[in-house]
Amino acid sequence: MEKVIDIKHIKKEYQLGTQQIFALKDVSLEIMKNEYVALMGPSGSGKSTLMNILGCLDTPSEGQYTLNGTQVAKMHDDELAFIRNKEIGFVFQTFNLLPRLSSFENVALPLVYAGVGEKERKERTEEVMLMVGLQDRMNNKPNQLSGGQRQRVAIARALARKPKLVIADEPTANLDSQTGAAIIALMRWMQQNFKISFIFSSHDNGLIKAADDLIVLRDGVIQSIRRKPDGEAPPPAALPDDSGGSAWGSTPQDTD
Numbered sequence: 001m002e003k004v005i006d007i008k009h010i011k012k013e014y015q016l017g018t019q020q021i022f023a024l025k026d027v028s029l030e031i032m033k034n035e036y037v038a039l040m041g042p043s044g045s046g047k048s049t050l051m052n053i054l055g056c057l058d059t060p061s062e063g064q065y066t067l068n069g070t071q072v073a074k075m076h077d078d079e080l081a082f083i084r085n086k087e088i089g090f091v092f093q094t095f096n097l098l099p100r101l102s103s104f105e106n107v108a109l110p111l112v113y114a115g116v117g118e119k120e121r122k123e124r125t126e127e128v129m130l131m132v133g134l135q136d137r138m139n140n141k142p143n144q145l146s147g148g149q150r151q152r153v154a155i156a157r158a159l160a161r162k163p164k165l166v167i168a169d170e171p172t173a174n175l176d177s178q179t180g181a182a183i184i185a186l187m188r189w190m191q192q193n194f195k196i197s198f199i200f201s202s203h204d205n206g207l208i209k210a211a212d213d214l215i216v217l218r219d220g221v222i223q224s225i226r227r228k229p230d231g232e233a234p235p236p237a238a239l240p241d242d243s244g245g246s247a248w249g250s251t252p253q254d255t256d
């Protein structure tokens with residue numbers, strides 16, 4: 001199987017005044033193509049530090065990182081930005097949508113930056129908006145959407161460029177538990193549709209059932225890795241309601 005992420009002996013230290021903080025101590029990990037991975041651990045265990053390194057937003061103090069066969073651990077900022085834009089989609093706890101843009105424009109923006117022409121941009125944006133069930137909310141600005149809907153816009157944006165990897169750092173932390181579970185199910189469905197690697201972090205143990213692999217981080221080290229048993233098909237990714245023609249029914253389902 002195709003290896004998307006291969007990190008070896010990653011360390012990350014921060015200097016806070018005179019204090020040295022070892023956020024990651026010696027982390028090695030492989031993630032294959034087409035896997036849905038949950039990264040769990042209490043607050044302060046190093047989840048965001050690891051996610052930022054995996055997402056090429058930051059580099060490790062020590063260790064190797066091979067992303068899709070390319071060594072990225074020692075890359076400079078501009079090289080990292082290039083890889084990031086080409087290969088990686090992001091979903092954040094606070095959605096990070098641009099408030100003045102409509103949901104359509106938010107989703108289309110990465111395609112503008114990528115130089116995708118107007119016609120294809122419109123088609124691709126409409127396609128992912130339909131996949132996340134927001135075809136009726138394309139002209140709404142973020143403040144006209146619920147938290148769950150905003151996160152669905154962010155998921156559509158993350159996938160519009162068809163990345164190889166999506167990093168979602170605590171995507172459900174600002175949502176109630178029912179909406180959070182629906183977002184985890186939607187991300188699973190998107191992951192299977194796009195056949196990509198998808199990593200989400202959370203400190204909510206209730207969300208981990210959906211994942212293929214579970215990685216538990218504690219105090220900057222991997223405490224355990226539970227891999228999906230060999231040969232086991234991933235659980236079918238059923239959406240809460242797919243009866244009405246679109247992925248989410250004729251009207252977007254929301255619990256918040």
Ligand code: ADP
Pocket residue numbers: 014015016021022023041042043044045046047048049050
């Ligand atoms: P989590 O996402 O699991 O809550 P983090 O990766 O944010 O954990 O943090 C891991 C540890 O690294 C914590 O002790 C945190 O205080 C520290 N840390 C994170 N970012 C920085 C930073 N920029 N400067 C100094 N310390 C940091």
Ligand code: MG
Pocket residue numbers: 047048049169170
């Ligand atoms: Mg964090």
